[in-house]
Amino acid sequence: MAADILPRLCMHYSVADVEIRGCEKTCAIVAKAVPATEEDWQTEYLAPILSIKVVADMDEAIAHINRYGSHHTDSIITENFSKARIFLNEVDSSSVMVNASTRFADGFEYGLGAEVGISTDKIHARGPVGLDGLTSQKYVVLGDGHIRQ
Structure with a gap:
């Protein structure tokens, strides 16, 4: 699913000059994505920067949100x-x-x-x-x- 959605989403973000930071899977899908650090998951940027993590399932998504959100x-x-x-x-x-x-x-x-x-x-x-x-x-x-x- 991420391979279908992320390129289209990130094309729109690129036009709006939003920097994408991502996990290894995100970086493999989105060429312009910068590797995210542990600090990125915990940061409210107050800038046009978006961190994207591709997760395996709902449980992993909820765990990530509850830890870093x-x-x-x-x-x-x-x-x-x-x-x-x-x-x-x-x-x-x-x-x-x-x-x-x-x-x-x-x-x-x-x-x-x-x-x-x-x-x-x-x-x-x-x-x-x-x-x-x-x-x-x-x-x-x-x-x-x-x-x-």
């Missing part, structure tokens, strides 16, 4: 509803999405009003805490290729 927002593109449910349940992020842009991860989009901050921690209220303060939320977004522009 920001725990903020993660999305899967799939037509397999049972795989989508596994992703939704096992990815440890505050927002998980199926077939939708991660740009929907926004307090306003969730109907919470203006966003004043973002927390990926599971720690919440200080001081007197009621039942509400003892819970955390996980947002689930199901889409059909929806994007936010």
